[in-house]
Every structure is written in structure tokens, then in C-alpha cells.
Amino acid sequence: MTTSGPKYDVAIAGGGPAGSSLAIRLANAGLRVLLAEQKSFPREKLCGEFISPECLVHFAEIGVMPAIAAVRGTDLRETIFFSQRGKGVAVESSWFGHADSLALGLSRAEMDRILLEHARAAGVDVREESSVSGLLLDGGEVSGVAVRDTNGIAVEAAARVTIDATGRTRSLARRIKGRETRKRAATHVAFKTHLTGASVLPSACEIYVYRGGYGGCNRVQDGLYNLCFIAASADAKRLGSDPERLMREVVFTNKRAAAAMADASAVKPWLAVPIERFGRGELVPARGLMAVGDAAAFIDPFTGSGMLMALESAKIAADAIVGSIVKELAFDGIAAEYRRLYAARFNRRLRVCSVLRHAAFVPFLAGSLITALSLSSKMTEGLARATRAGA
Ligand SMILES: Cc1cc2nc3c(=O)[nH]c(=O)nc-3n(C[C@H](O)[C@H](O)[C@H](O)COP(=O)(O)OP(=O)(O)OC[C@H]3O[C@@H](n4cnc5c(N)ncnc54)[C@H](O)[C@@H]3O)c2cc1C
Numbered sequence: 001m002t003t004s005g006p007k008y009d010v011a012i013a014g015g016g017p018a019g020s021s022l023a024i025r026l027a028n029a030g031l032r033v034l035l036a037e038q039k040s041f042p043r044e045k046l047c048g049e050f051i052s053p054e055c056l057v058h059f060a061e062i063g064v065m066p067a068i069a070a071v072r073g074t075d076l077r078e079t080i081f082f083s084q085r086g087k088g089v090a091v092e093s094s095w096f097g098h099a100d101s102l103a104l105g106l107s108r109a110e111m112d113r114i115l116l117e118h119a120r121a122a123g124v125d126v127r128e129e130s131s132v133s134g135l136l137l138d139g140g141e142v143s144g145v146a147v148r149d150t151n152g153i154a155v156e157a158a159a160r161v162t163i164d165a166t167g168r169t170r171s172l173a174r175r176i177k178g179r180e181t182r183k184r185a186a187t188h189v190a191f192k193t194h195l196t197g198a199s200v201l202p203s204a205c206e207i208y209v210y211r212g213g214y215g216g217c218n219r220v221q222d223g224l225y226n227l228c229f230i231a232a233s234a235d236a237k238r239l240g241s242d243p244e245r246l247m248r249e250v251v252f253t254n255k256r257a258a259a260a261m262a263d264a265s266a267v268k269p270w271l272a273v274p275i276e277r278f279g280r281g282e283l284v285p286a287r288g289l290m291a292v293g294d295a296a297a298f299i300d301p302f303t304g305s306g307m308l309m310a311l312e313s314a315k316i317a318a319d320a321i322v323g324s325i326v327k328e329l330a331f332d333g334i335a336a337e338y339r340r341l342y343a344a345r346f347n348r349r350l351r352v353c354s355v356l357r358h359a360a361f362v363p364f365l366a367g368s369l370i371t372a373l374s375l376s377s378k379m380t381e382g383l384a385r386a387t388r389a390g391a
Contacts, residue, residue: 008034008125010321011145011159013132013172015041017307018293019165020115022314024062027122029322034157035124036147038131041116045108046192046271048216049226050076050205050304053093053101054388058311067114073106074219079205079304083367086255089374090204091384103205103304105218105226107194111307135162135175135289141331142288145172161321161334164291165314168276168298173285186274188213189236190301191243192228193271198264200225207302208254209366211235214302215251217260224267230275230301232361243270279354283342284335292317297346300353302360303387309346316341348389356387 010026012019015037023035051073059065080088093103120126127147134146136156144158164172198217200206205218208229215229231246239245244266252258280297284290293310320338327333359365373380 006032006125006157008032008144008157008159009325010034010161010163011157012036012163012165013145014165014167014293014295015039015116015119015126015128016045016112016165016167016293016310017115018295018310018314019163020112020119021058021062021311022163022165022292022318023119023124023126024115024122025315025318026321027119027124028062029318031322031325033124034145034147034159035116035119035126036130036132036145037116037126037128040128042109042113044268044271045112046190046228046273047108047307048192048205048218048228048301048304049105049107049220050079050216050218051104051106051111052305052308053097053103055308055311056104057097058315061315062118064114064118067118068104068106068111071106071110071114071221073104073110073221075203076103076105076205076218077203079103079207080201081207081302081366081370082209082254082256083370084210084254084363085367086259087367087370087374088256089370089380091380095381095384096388105205105220107220107224107226110221132166132172135172140287142286160288161331162289163317164285164289164295165293167294170281170291170295172289173282173291173295176286176289184276186233186276188230188275189233189241189272190228190230190275191246191270191272192226193243193266194220194224194268195227195261195264196224196267198225198227199260199262205304206256206260208251208257209360209363209370210250210254210257211363212250212361214360214366215254215257216301216304217257225264227261227264228301233274241272243272278357279350283339287335288331290317290335290338296342297350299350300357300360302356303349303353305349305388308388312345313342316345345390349387352386352389
């Protein structure tokens with residue numbers, strides 16, 4: 001059954017950090033916003049759960065910092081990259097903010113729940129267990145979304161601007177004929193669980209490189225450690241996609257990982273997702289439709305900055321939408337402004353990461369880079385900052 005729903009200024013698909021933070025910013029500016037999320041929150045999410053220090057500035061701006069602080073995540077002073085032989089180079093969290101800046105280890109179940117609840121409190125029409133199942137089209141222009149809930153009830157919601165915040169699946173962009181309709185074969189598979197008993201430095205995020213991938217572990221809340229790793233699809237297939245075997249036979253080829261996880265055990269079910277590609281998607285897949293967060297570009301997880309890009313792209317999308325509505329611009333004006341702000345903010349870091357990616361998946365190259373960087377903390381700082389740089 002399909003019913004016509006109310007009209008919105010903006011309809012957003014996806015309640016991850018990009019969708020929820022954008023919804024909060026738009027609602028705070030007085031816009032009518034729909035946010036449809038296919039899952040019921042809180043839900044576990046595959047992620048390194050390393051929240052870069054700059055994210056906390058966004059959390060303060062949108063008013064969620066007290067709720068985030070109340071969960072008592074782990075303050076993280078540094079990220080240490082370990083070569084396969086166990087040599088480490090440290091990246092200080094303070095390089096990404098001010099002298100006292102700390103990153104935060106916090107589960108995505110908690111972080112995403114807080115953001116979604118705050119969106120609801122800000123006046124957003126939040127609908128959980130509701131998938132965007134189609135796009136409304138008006139003369140080739142996207143004019144809203146069809147949303148279907150778990151009871152099979154479908155609603156058509158008209159909106160001036162529609163946002164794809166569905167993460168790496170880019171599920172709205174894929175619906176545009178001729179764009180991204182074919183799924184690519186996954187080159188990598190990512191796994192994650194929460195552990196007890198890991199011997200990871202308490203205020204560090206540790207990153208381990210090995211053949212075909214890398215993994216990371218840091219403490220989150222409640223004394224738990226989040227372990228998240230990426231393996232080559234060929235290795236995953238060879239080992240029957242068994243995360244415990246992959247951990248022992250692939251991740252533990254990194255000496256430091258083997259030592260840190262020797263007494264660890266998983267206390268949550270493992271999650272797994274395929275990774276089809278890194279880098280850019282389509283910013284404006286069609287007239288009326290814009291992408292934010294991973295749906296716009298997926299930055300390499302070793303940077304620990306995917307959530308930051310989600311929050312930043314949401315902020316500039318909000319600036320473009322709110323500013324253009326004030327100036328009474330049509331969608332093309334909003335899209336042009338979003339493209340301009342996005343390029344200025346992200347082009348350089350995405351270029352830097354596409355170069356570093358080659359080293360990240362080859363232990364010899366990664367090991368050589370770690371050895372070279374361990375000789376100069378200035379050089380390490382310069383490179384680390386380049387993964388956050390603008391145009
Ligand atoms: C292995 C790995 C490790 C990572 N580690 C880190 C890290 O440590 N730190 C960091 O900052 N980043 C990390 N990232 C990146 C980070 O997870 C993403 O950048 C971030 O989640 C992007 O947020 P988003 O809101 O764009 O998308 P998502 O968080 O993916 O949210 C998308 C939401 O859309 C919903 N959805 C999907 N389709 C529909 C639909 N049709 N209708 C309605 N809802 C829908 C989904 O249920 C989901 O809740 C990692 C990523 C990977 C793969």
C-alpha cells in the first residue's frame with residue numbers, strides 16, 4: 001500500500017553520522033526534514049570506532065557533546081602504525097586539533113544512537129526501520145523518496161532536495177539510470193568485533209599492516225576493545241570467510257598484533273562487509289539529489305577520518321542548502337555551491353590517500369614508510385596532516 005505523505009524541504013536516506021548530523025543542522029536552521037533509516041537503533045556497525053579529534057568540534061556545534069561524554073568512551077592520545085615486524089611510528093592526536101586534542105574510542109552503536117535521538121529532538125521526522133525503496137521523479141529531476149517500513153507500508157514523501165546518506169552502498173545514486181547500477185566485485189572484506197583481554201596501549205589506537213590489508217584496535221567504553229580489520233578477498237575465500245582464522249593466520253602475521261591479541265577473546269558476534277572500492281562517488285548523481293558521507297567518497301580507513309568526512313560533508317551540504325534557500329536559488333545553485341565547497345575541502349586529502357593506499361596494502365612498502373617516518377616526527381606530522389588537508 002502506498003500513501004502520499006507530507007512535503008519536506010529535505011529528505012535524507014540513512015541515519016549514520018552524515019545523515020543524522022545533516023538533519024540536525026537543517027532542522028536547527030528551520031527546515032522541514034525527513035530522515036529515513038532502514039535499521040532500528042542502537043545497532044552495531046562495522047567501523048574502527050576511532051573518532052578523530054576534529055569530530056568533537058562538530059559534536060559541540062550540533063549540541064551532542066554532553067550526551068557523547070556521558071557514555072565515557074576512551075581518550076586516545078596517539079595512533080601507532082606497526083610494520084609486520086613490529087616496528088612502530090606514532091601519530092599524535094594533537095596534530096589534528098590543538099595541543100590538548102584527544103581522539104575518542106566509542107562504539108558506533110552509541111554514537112549513532114545519540115546523533116539520531118538528537119535529530120528527533122531537533123524536530124526531524126525520524127523514521128527507523130524504514131528503507132528508501134525508490135526515488136520520486138518529476139521530468140527527470142528527483143523530487144522526493146518512496147519509503148517502505150517493515151510492515152510493508154510505503155509512503156511517498158516530496159522534497160525539494162533529496163540526500164543520499166546511505167554510506168558505501170550509495171543506494172539512492174544506484175537508482176539513477178546509467179549511474180553506478182552495476183555492483184563491482186569486492187577486492188577486500190572487512191571484519192569487526194568487540195574483545196576483552198587485548199593488551200593494546202590504553203590511550204592508543206594501534207594499526208597493524210600485513211599482506212593484503214591492515215587492522216586496528218583501540219579501547220572503547222565499558223572496558224571493551226574494538227578490533228576491525230581488512231583482508232584481501234582471496235585470503236577471506238581461502239579461509240572460508242572465518243574471522244577467527246583470518247585473525248590468526250593473516251592479521252597475526254603482524255608481530256605486534258599477535259602479541260596484543262594473544263589473550264583476547266571476542267564478546268560480540270563478528271560483523272563482515274565487502275569493500276568494493278575506495279575514493280569518490282558522484283556528488284550530485286541527478287538534479288534534486290546530492291550525496292554526503294561515504295556515499296560521496298569513501299576515504300581509506302587507515303586515516304581514521306571517515307566519520308570526520310561524514311560530519312564535514314554534512315556541514316558543507318547544510319551550508320549550501322540553507323544559504324541557497326535564503327538566496328532563493330534553484331537546485332542547480334545548491335549543487336554548484338556544494339561542489340565548490342566539497343572540492344575546496346576534500347580534493348587534496350583524497351589525492352594524498354589514493355597514493356598512500358598503494359603502500360597500505362603492501363607490507364614491504366608500508367614497513368619502509370614506517371621506518372622512514374620513525375626517523376622524523378616532523379615528516380610524520382606533515383604526512384598525517386595531509387590526510388586532513390583541503391584543496
Ligand atoms: C573497515 C572500516 C574501518 C573504519 N574505521 C573507521 C574509523 O576508525 N574512524 C572513522 O572515522 N571512520 C572509519 N571508517 C569509515 C566510517 O565507518 C564511515 O566513513 C562512516 O560510517 C560514514 O558515515 P555515513 O553516515 O556516510 O554512512 P554510514 O555510517 O554507513 O551510514 C549509512 C546508514 O544508511 C542506512 N541505509 C542504507 N541504505 C538505506 C536505505 N535504502 N534507506 C534507509 N537507510 C539506509 C544504513 O543502515 C546506515 O545506518 C571505517 C570504515 C571501514 C569500512
